Amino acid sequence: xxxxxxxxxxxxxxILQELKEMNSNPSDxxxxxxxxxNIFEWQFAIRGPRDTEFxxxxxxxxxxxxxxxxxxxxxxxxxxxxxxxxxxxxICLSISNxxxxxxxxxxxxxxALVALIAFMPTNPNGALGSLDYKKEERRTLAVKSxxxxxxxxxxxxxxxxxxxxxxxxxxxxxxxxxxxxxxSEENPRxxxxxxxxxxxNPESLTAGEVILDQEVDGIVEEQEEVLANANPAxxxxxxxxxxxxxxxxxxxxxxxRVQNPKPETRVQKPDDRLFTLAAIGLTIAIVVLxxxxxxxxxxxxxxxxxGS
Amino acid sequence: xALDHFEETVHQKGNWKSSxxxxxxxxxxxxxxxxxxxxxxxxxDPVVTLCGHLYCWPCxxxxxxxxxxxxxxxxxxxxxxxxxxSEVSQSSLVPLYGRGQTTLPSKGKPRQVGTxxxxxxxxxxxxxxxxxxxxxxxxxxxxxxxxxPQQHFNSIPSGYTSPMIRTTGSIDxxxxxxxxxIYARVFGNHVSNIHTYANSYNLSGxxxxxxxxxxxxxxxxxxxxxxxxxxxxxxxxxLF
Numbered sequence: 082x083x084x085x086x087x088x089x090x091x092x093x094x095x096i097l098q099e100l101k102e103m104n105s106n107p108s109d110x111x112x113x114x115x116x117x118x119n120i121f122e123w124q125f126a127i128r129g130p131r132d133t134e135f136x137x138x139x140x141x142x143x144x145x146x147x148x149x150x151x152x153x154x155x156x157x158x159x160x161x162x163x164x165x166x167x168x169x170x171x172i173c174l175s176i177s178n179x180x181x182x183x184x185x186x187x188x189x190x191x192x193a194l195v196a197l198i199a200f201m202p203t204n205p206n207g208a209l210g211s212l213d214y215k216k217e218e219r220r221t222l223a224v225k226s227x228x229x230x231x232x233x234x235x236x237x238x239x240x241x242x243x244x245x246x247x248x249x250x251x252x253x254x255x256x257x258x259x260x261x262x263x264x265s266e267e268n269p270r271x272x273x274x275x276x277x278x279x280x281x282n283p284e285s286l287t288a289g290e291v292i293l294d295q296e297v298d299g300i301v302e303e304q305e306e307v308l309a310n311a312n313p314a315x316x317x318x319x320x321x322x323x324x325x326x327x328x329x330x331x332x333x334x335x336x337x338r339v340q341n342p343k344p345e346t347r348v349q350k351p352d353d354r355l356f357t358l359a360a361i362g363l364t365i366a367i368v369v370l371x372x373x374x375x376x377x378x379x380x381x382x383x384x385x386x387x388g389s
Numbered sequence: 390x391a392l393d394h395f396e397e398t399v400h401q402k403g404n405w406k407s408s409x410x411x412x413x414x415x416x417x418x419x420x421x422x423x424x425x426x427x428x429x430x431x432x433x434d435p436v437v438t439l440c441g442h443l444y445c446w447p448c449x450x451x452x453x454x455x456x457x458x459x460x461x462x463x464x465x466x467x468x469x470x471x472x473x474x475s476e477v478s479q480s481s482l483v484p485l486y487g488r489g490q491t492t493l494p495s496k497g498k499p500r501q502v503g504t505x506x507x508x509x510x511x512x513x514x515x516x517x518x519x520x521x522x523x524x525x526x527x528x529x530x531x532x533x534x535x536x537x538p539q540q541h542f543n544s545i546p547s548g549y550t551s552p553m554i555r556t557t558g559s560i561d562x563x564x565x566x567x568x569x570x571i572y573a574r575v576f577g578n579h580v581s582n583i584h585t586y587a588n589s590y591n592l593s594g595x596x597x598x599x600x601x602x603x604x605x606x607x608x609x610x611x612x613x614x615x616x617x618x619x620x621x622x623x624x625x626x627x628l629f
Contacts, residue, residue, distance in 0.1 A: 091428060091448075098429040151427060152455045186452050187426045187471040359614055363621045370625055 092150045096120050099189050109252040111194040112245050113144065116238060121146040124238060126230075126245045127194055128253045129223055133202045134216040137256030138163065138223030139249045141231050141242055142197075144190060147178070154184035157197065160231040160242075164214030164222050165201050168231075173209035174200060224256050426472055427452065434509055435485040440475045446484070446509045453479060484509045 088094060100115065113125035123144040129135030140161040147153040156178045159166045166172050173179040176193045205211035214222075230246035232239065425432045427448035434446035449471075456468045470477045 094430065095428050102429070149455075152452055185469075185471045185474070186448070189429075355610060356613060356617075359617065363617065367621065367624065 092146070092148060093120060095151055096146065099191065103191055108191075110198055111191075112248050113190055113194060114241055114245065116241065118237065121148070121150070123190065124241050124245060125190075125194060126242075126249045127198050128249065130198050130201050134219040135163065135165070135201050135223055137254060138226045139230075139246065139253055140226060141233075141245065143233070144193075146190075151186040151189070154178045154181055155190070155193065157193070160233050161226045162222050163201075163226070164212055164219035165205070167210050167212055170210045172197075173211070179209065220256070227253075227256070436482040436509060437485060438470050438475070438477050439481050439483075440470055440473050440477075442470055442472045443485075444471075446482075447506050449477075449482065450479075450506050453477070479510055482510050483512055 096115070097120070103113065109128070111125060111127040113123050116122045116124070123146065124141065125144055126139055126141045129138035129140065138161075140159060140163050142157060142159040142161070144155050144157055146155045154177055157172045157174070157176075158170060159168055159172065162168055171177065171179070174196070175183040176188065176196050178184075205213050227250060230242045233242065423432055423435075423443065424430060425435075425445040425448055426442055427444055432443055432445050435443055436446045436449060437443055438449075452471060453468045468477050469475065
């Protein structure tokens with residue numbers, strides 16, 4: 082097995098490290114494993130987000146990691162019909178290879194899957210590889226997705242898909258009852274708010290771990306990106322924040338400078354005393370000179386009277 | 390080790406945690422704070438961005454150059470921190486040096502046989518010394534001027550003329566500027582060297598910053614006293 086993978090390749094080492102982390106911290110929302118023959122090919126399965134029409138569904142997919150990973154983004158392809166993304170087609174998201182300019186090397190397969198779950202209930206807006214089915218159709222597809230995993234690829238890959246499906250069926254809760262669906266239909270606005278809250282709740286529960294903090298950062302960044310794409314003004318706002326930070330730093334520097342002159346005042350006291358003493362001495366000298374001048378004028382008067 | 394974990398994960402179905410993995414987990418959590426954000430391993434040749442995120446120097450170097458080449462095709466944007474997207478440049482990275490860090494680069498070199506990666510950027514200390522050296526060289530000439538008036542004063546102590554007044558003013562300005570420089574930067578070899586030369590001229594070998602300030606204050610007071618004396622002389626002449 083050691084000869085099978087080139088450990089000198091940084092991409093392979095990075096992928097093995099991610100695999101180790103995902104195995105040590107498994108999640109109930111998703112599971113992914115690489116093929117034994119090619120570590121750059123992964124199979125994954127995600128759970129439908131809670132309180133949405135996708136709840137209870139188990140959606141399988143495929144991930145292709147590039148050879149330059151993590152400096153280039155992977156590509157994602159869903160295999161189970163879901164009503165939100167097309168099957169057998171690469172998905173266009175800010176985390177996929179359609180937008181390499183938005184990718185960050187600190188993101189990982191784990192953060193990508195969490196983001197994919199969060200993107201399920203969003204509006205596709207005509208993005209490449211996305212679909213916009215009705216809620217009833219999506220719910221039907223969710224129920225159908227639990228019954229059997231999709232058929233795809235080689236027997237080895239199919240075996241891996243079956244293993245992942247068994248794990249997800251045992252972990253994910255079943256599709257909610259029709260009464261719950263009626264409640265969700267009555268409150269569409271609350272539903273949208275709850276989806277965002279629920280998507281973040283599992284992460285907040287485990288926020289203590291450093292590894293998960295990256296996921297939170299990644300998701301927040303992705304949401305910000307979506308907002309930035311929708312509102313160009315948001316980008317301008319982010320730019321404005323930076324100069325204010327620099328101004329604050331300038332203020333700090335000026336404060337440090339103000340503190341410096343304080344020692345000067347203390348040192349100046351003895352110099353001031355010397356200065357006063359010198360002034361007093363000079364004043365006395367001036368007074369003496371004035372007295373001498375007065376005496377001379379008196380003598381001059383005396384001489385004048387003698388002459389007359 | 391990683392390969393063994395990989396085999397276990399492939400064959401295991403329901404049980405994802407074993408004793409060895411628990412031990413590895415505890416070890417990883419303990420040292421997770423010093424893992425590179427890109428390769429997720431114990432950091433080698435560590436560098437820190439101004440926003441506080443830690444990377445291996447080879448990893449961040451690849452990312453900066455990769456991002457710059459890819460972004461040049463579309464827009465000339467500045468490289469970003471992979472974690473928080475703040476602006477990052479090669480010059481703003483700060484290296485971290487620990488005990489025995491010098492041996493790690495030699496160990497890391499075999500990894501980077503294919504790619505030639507330069508040495509880590511220097512820390513802010515080098516930048517500060519460079520910035521300090523320039524103003525010192527600029528002020529060297531005006532600083533040398535006070536020597537001549539000093540000698541003149543020593544040779545003819547009783548002579549006070551109008552050129553002396555002008556030289557006194559220049560002395561005061563020069564000392565003020567030099568004092569500000571000292572207050573702004575109280576470190577660096579160049580500063581101490583020049584001050585030592587000044588101290589040797591003043592026949593005082595102390596290099597304490599407090600003593601330096603005291604000397605500056607004494608010079609200022611001397612200039613004031615000399616001005617006062619000149620005023621008194623003028624008054625005496627008028628009265629006499």
